Amino acid sequence: MSNATNANANSPELVPNGSAAAAVLSAGIGSFSLALINVIADRTAAFKSLLTFSKPVGPLSGVTTVAVVLWIAAWIFLDLLWKRRDLPLAKIGWSAIALFVLSLLLTFPPLVDLF
Amino acid sequence: MEITTRSLWTLIHGMGFGALYLLAGSGAVIELQSRFRPDSVNSARAHSPFLGRYLASMAALAWLTVLTGTYLIYPWYRTPPPAGTSNLAAYPRAFLLAHPSTSAWHSIGMEWKEHVAWLVPIAITMAAVVAIRHRNQLTRSVSLRFTLQSFVVLSLVAAGIAGFFGAMLDKAAPVGGGVPIQIVKENAK
Numbered sequence: 315m316s317n318a319t320n321a322n323a324n325s326p327e328l329v330p331n332g333s334a335a336a337a338v339l340s341a342g343i344g345s346f347s348l349a350l351i352n353v354i355a356d357r358t359a360a361f362k363s364l365l366t367f368s369k370p371v372g373p374l375s376g377v378t379t380v381a382v383v384l385w386i387a388a389w390i391f392l393d394l395l396w397k398r399r400d401l402p403l404a405k406i407g408w409s410a411i412a413l414f415v416l417s418l419l420l421t422f423p424p425l426v427d428l429f
Numbered sequence: 430m431e432i433t434t435r436s437l438w439t440l441i442h443g444m445g446f447g448a449l450y451l452l453a454g455s456g457a458v459i460e461l462q463s464r465f466r467p468d469s470v471n472s473a474r475a476h477s478p479f480l481g482r483y484l485a486s487m488a489a490l491a492w493l494t495v496l497t498g499t500y501l502i503y504p505w506y507r508t509p510p511p512a513g514t515s516n517l518a519a520y521p522r523a524f525l526l527a528h529p530s531t532s533a534w535h536s537i538g539m540e541w542k543e544h545v546a547w548l549v550p551i552a553i554t555m556a557a558v559v560a561i562r563h564r565n566q567l568t569r570s571v572s573l574r575f576t577l578q579s580f581v582v583l584s585l586v587a588a589g590i591a592g593f594f595g596a597m598l599d600k601a602a603p604v605g606g607g608v609p610i611q612i613v614k615e616n617a618k
Contacts, residue, residue: 331570334563338576341555345548352544370504378499378547385551407576414552414583418590421544423537 332396335406340392342413344385349420351377356426430615434607435505442502443595446494450549451592453487454585461578465568475568481561484581488557491550491584498546498595505604506539521602534601538594546591552584 355362355373365376419425432440460483464475510520517524525535556577560567567573 329566331563331566331573334559334566334570334573337555337558337563338573338580341551341580344551348544348547348551368500370508371499372507374499374503374543377544378495381547382551403570403572403576407572407579410576411579411583414548414580417548418545418583418587421541421548423540426540 330396330398330400331403332399332401333393335401335403336389336392336396338403338410339406340385340389342410343388344381345417346413346420347384347388348377348381349417351380353420353426353429357429430613431609431611433605433609435502435604436607437610438497438501439599439604442494442497443592443599446490446497447588447592447595450487450490450494450588451585453483453490454581454588457483457487457581458578458585461574461581465574465578476564478561478564481557481564484553484557484560488550488554491553491588494588495546495550499543502604503543505606506598519606521598521604524602525598531601534594534598538598542591542594542598545587548587549584549591552580552587556580556584 351365355365355377362373365373365380367379368375460480463469464480469475505521507522508520510517510523514520514523517527522535522539525531525539559573559577563573567577
């Protein structure tokens with residue numbers, strides 16, 4: 315993956331890439347939030363019980379709702395912060411991918427049990 | 430031939446929304462590869478809105494899958510049996526945990542599935558929004574294209590894990606019960 319963007323400086327459509335970067339990184343943050351909240355809930359009974367937003371669903375309802383809220387909040391915050399800026403998409407993209415892969419691993423129960 | 434309402438919803442969730450997502454995901458990977466080949470990245474096709482609409486449909490499928498799974502089927506799966514119940518067939522979670530040979534289907538399979546599945550709508554919603562709102566940047570930025578393709582592939586991996594365990598759990602301890610729906614009425618011979 316290269317840092318270079320094949321931008322045409324004369325293009326009328328040339329706009330800062332900050333909004334795209336915000337969308338990408340917030341997806342990584344949202345995924346990682348879900349995995350992290352799940353690990354913490356698994357270790358802390360009080361937190362787990364606090365996350366039971368729906369009794370039939372159990373703590374999964376809170377884990378996923380809080381993660382989705384954090385994802386959307388991170389997206390809005392980063393978008394407001396970055397929408398007029400040009401950012402290194404390669405670094406941000408790799409960070410988001412790394413966070414997503416970590417989330418895949420951190421939701422795997424035998425790994426959760428290591429904490 | 431009949432099916433119960435709970436079995437029907439399990440089918441809609443898994444073989445409807447979930448399986449369709451996996452099929453659509455394979456299509457998305459091929460579309461992304463073909464659309465952003467070096468010789469076609471500046472073509473009219475690379476600028477067409479098709480990809481955004483396609484990924485948005487996948488996002489809708491992903492949300493429908495996790496919402497029906499979490500709020501409709503999962504409560505049926507985890508319902509605790511009343512004290513003294515000896516036949517646990519109607520209580521899948523309790524049934525799996527009651528046998529050492531099946532307990533890991535819950536403690537690893539379901540525990541992983543229920544969380545990993547929620548990574549899918551996050552990844553694919555982002556991909557859809559990027560493809561719709563930042564279509565022009567997508568044709569210009571190699572990094573953004575790589576990230577988008579990676580997230581589509583990773584969402585497929587997560588959906589594959591959830592789908593695999595969903596299918597295996599449905600074989601080991603199916604969610605059943607509810608009102609029977611008669612599909613075909615056969616005349617008694």
